[in-house]
Amino acid sequence: MSALAPRIRAIPSWQITLGAALLVLGFLIATQFRAEEPRVRYTTLERGPLVATALELQAGQEALKARILALNEAITTELSGGEGDATLIAQLTDEHEDARLAAGLIAVEGPGLVLQIEDADGPLPPGVGEADLRVSGRDIRTVVDQLWLAGAEAVAVNGERIVGPTAVLEIGGSILVNSAYLTPPYQVAAIGEPGLYDRLTSEPGFARFLTDRAAGAGIRLSVAEPGTVHVPAYAGSVVLRYGRPEEGA
Amino acid sequence: MRRPGAQLAMTAVLLVLGFLVVVQLRAQSAGSALDARSTEELTTLVGNLNTRNDQLRAEVARLETNLAGVVADRQTGRSSVDKLREDVARIRAWAGVDAVIGSGIRLSVRGPLGAAAAADLLNELRNAGAEAVAVADVRLVPGVAISGEPSALKVGGTPLGDPFQISAIGRSEVLSGSLSRMGGILARLAATDPDVAITVTPLERMTMPASSFSLIPAHGTPTL
Numbered sequence: 147m148s149a150l151a152p153r154i155r156a157i158p159s160w161q162i163t164l165g166a167a168l169l170v171l172g173f174l175i176a177t178q179f180r181a182e183e184p185r186v187r188y189t190t191l192e193r194g195p196l197v198a199t200a201l202e203l204q205a206g207q208e209a210l211k212a213r214i215l216a217l218n219e220a221i222t223t224e225l226s227g228g229e230g231d232a233t234l235i236a237q238l239t240d241e242h243e244d245a246r247l248a249a250g251l252i253a254v255e256g257p258g259l260v261l262q263i264e265d266a267d268g269p270l271p272p273g274v275g276e277a278d279l280r281v282s283g284r285d286i287r288t289v290v291d292q293l294w295l296a297g298a299e300a301v302a303v304n305g306e307r308i309v310g311p312t313a314v315l316e317i318g319g320s321i322l323v324n325s326a327y328l329t330p331p332y333q334v335a336a337i338g339e340p341g342l343y344d345r346l347t348s349e350p351g352f353a354r355f356l357t358d359r360a361a362g363a364g365i366r367l368s369v370a371e372p373g374t375v376h377v378p379a380y381a382g383s384v385v386l387r388y389g390r391p392e393e394g395a
Numbered sequence: 396m397r398r399p400g401a402q403l404a405m406t407a408v409l410l411v412l413g414f415l416v417v418v419q420l421r422a423q424s425a426g427s428a429l430d431a432r433s434t435e436e437l438t439t440l441v442g443n444l445n446t447r448n449d450q451l452r453a454e455v456a457r458l459e460t461n462l463a464g465v466v467a468d469r470q471t472g473r474s475s476v477d478k479l480r481e482d483v484a485r486i487r488a489w490a491g492v493d494a495v496i497g498s499g500i501r502l503s504v505r506g507p508l509g510a511a512a513a514a515d516l517l518n519e520l521r522n523a524g525a526e527a528v529a530v531a532d533v534r535l536v537p538g539v540a541i542s543g544e545p546s547a548l549k550v551g552g553t554p555l556g557d558p559f560q561i562s563a564i565g566r567s568e569v570l571s572g573s574l575s576r577m578g579g580i581l582a583r584l585a586a587t588d589p590d591v592a593i594t595v596t597p598l599e600r601m602t603m604p605a606s607s608f609s610l611i612p613a614h615g616t617p618t619l
Contacts (some may be wrong), residue, residue, distance in 0.1 A: 203441065203445060203448055225478060225479050238483060245490065251486070255616060256615035290540075294540040299615050313519075315443065318439075319432065320432060320440055329428055337612060382454065388497045388566055389603065390496055392493065
């Protein structure tokens, strides 16, 4: 050891610096190669335009949703200020507002929580497949259902309001809610009576989710309880094509 | 480091190093979740987004026509009472506040189906375009979910019998086709839950009950 120290001191400092730089260089080249792997696997001539089309359609969807919300507001304003029996119109305007609130067509805010769900990032646990490390459509549905059972009044996933006909669809690893493509991480916002998180954790289905998916597969789950949670309005079609209101309802 | 050769080597290494750091950072920030999807998955995704955008465009057109009608009524002094009533009825029926009559399918489920599998089945119906769904006469609305163990399921707190029925209003051939397609939910359930038997019956007319749940938030307040 005593013979080694003078030899190390004899190495010029530029050689040490160069050695360190080459080490970092090697690491970066290896990282770069690994990062390229999935893209190389799926590289075809069609992929580029498909990704661009998907992003373009998603942007178009946002614009259409904004237009729907604006039109709904304009119609409500026009109807409530329309001609006719003022008392009757005031009563119908209140009913209209209540119906829109019940349908999720109006944004709401109140006490609640926001759950963030992310893919597992650790090593593959024993007995767990690669696909199990990703947040699935079923995970999102489970969390939403458990929130309903815990007493949530309004729920949205990444800004998509959950309404009666909402489907949560999974294509490969991509999740669509109300046919809108969601980008991870997934944030589930829920409004409900204070104590929602305590009630959620006491639901057997949520406890099972924590055991199987969070502890078992490593899906990352975090919770925030801000003073006020915002749940946006549903922006989509509110039309029955194969049904109609029952007479005298 | 006085030797020019060493200085040159060092400069070259640092240049490559800097380039790679920039490339890596750019790759990280630009990396979208879509980059890891296969062509087939992207095609399905694009198809779904296209369908949804078509539906949204149709809704925009409907609302624009509606707004033009309402504005015209107002300008000509025509009463807006009928339009308001009609709109209230439409929204209440869609939301589940009121009962709905229509065509669709009825499923009879016999055997020990689990809550997660039942939720998958309901999700498939919604994905196939079901406009209103009820399980054993309990209308599925926000706030209502299936819970419990197989053979002791509950919907919105109401225990389900064996067998129990699921009713869905929508285009019956699309609904039943989506459930029974090759590799679809019924095929998957037959493999994972062999003791469960599900039959699908198209119906010309059925009544979907109104929800008994209050759909007006008690703790959430409307915001703009």
